Amino acid sequence: MSRPRRVRYSVGMLDNGASEDSSADMRLSRATAQRLSLYLRSLDALAHSEATVSSRDLAKTVGVSAAQVRRDLAALGHLGLRGIGYEVGGLATAIRRTLGIDRPWKAVLVGVGNLARALLRYRGFTEHGFEIVGLFDADPAKIGQVVGTLRIEPLSQLKEQVPTCRAELGILTVPSEAAQSVATQMVQAGLRGVMNFAPVRLELPRGIQVVTVDLAIQLEQLAFAVHLGDGD
Numbered sequence: 001m002s003r004p005r006r007v008r009y010s011v012g013m014l015d016n017g018a019s020e021d022s023s024a025d026m027r028l029s030r031a032t033a034q035r036l037s038l039y040l041r042s043l044d045a046l047a048h049s050e051a052t053v054s055s056r057d058l059a060k061t062v063g064v065s066a067a068q069v070r071r072d073l074a075a076l077g078h079l080g081l082r083g084i085g086y087e088v089g090g091l092a093t094a095i096r097r098t099l100g101i102d103r104p105w106k107a108v109l110v111g112v113g114n115l116a117r118a119l120l121r122y123r124g125f126t127e128h129g130f131e132i133v134g135l136f137d138a139d140p141a142k143i144g145q146v147v148g149t150l151r152i153e154p155l156s157q158l159k160e161q162v163p164t165c166r167a168e169l170g171i172l173t174v175p176s177e178a179a180q181s182v183a184t185q186m187v188q189a190g191l192r193g194v195m196n197f198a199p200v201r202l203e204l205p206r207g208i209q210v211v212t213v214d215l216a217i218q219l220e221q222l223a224f225a226v227h228l229g230d231g232d
Contacts, residue, residue: 028075028098035072036095038062043092054085101129106167108134108191110182111174112142112152115197119171120147133165138178155185162189173197
């Protein structure tokens with residue numbers, strides 16, 4: 001089995017102004033990368049019961065066509081065998097390598113409010129190799145509190161603590177009016193990527209990857225889908 005090449009992918013809307021096609025070496029769109037993550041979930045579920053999986057069966061679990069699955073997986077190398085399909089463990093390894101999650105990732109979280117506490121209870125982070133290693137807040141009333149096994153540190157300590165805990169990613173759950181300032185501090189502390197839960201566009205240097213998760217927009221899209229369905 002050939003070793004698949006690592007393929008960079010864009011994150012769609014980047015707050016630093018870059019687009020999906022801004023770099024010639026980006027081979028996977030955000031949509032393709034998202035589908036790879038979905039394939040990986042299916043493969044993880046099959047790992048204890050199946051040795052191989054066909055593109056058709058994988059397509060059914062994700063809700064796309066078998067042709068789409070084959071196109072997506074072709075970017076990983078020649079992994080499938082005609083009449084047999086894909087070896088579950090090998091394909092999962094290839095997808096993890098392509099997405100860059102074949103190693104652990106450490107992250108810090110800034111803004112320890114209700115949303116942050118809910119995220120900290122989500123076990124999926126650790127199950128998929130993401131470890132939150134630091135909590136930071138600017139509210140003096142929160143500093144010193146212990147959430148899980150982590151103590152909330154003052155935001156002013158972010159730049160000092162990030163290198164110590166070797167974090168590369170940041171999760172931003174602060175109010176909109178503070179998001180840009182805090183995100184800038186996160187970059188200055190050495191973080192390479194920011195997951196932004198504030199409904200604002202961040203202006204950060206090129207090379208800093210940003211994914212914005214706007215829950216209100218997701219609900220709007222859900223409402224639209226239901227509304228459209230009602231009109232059928």
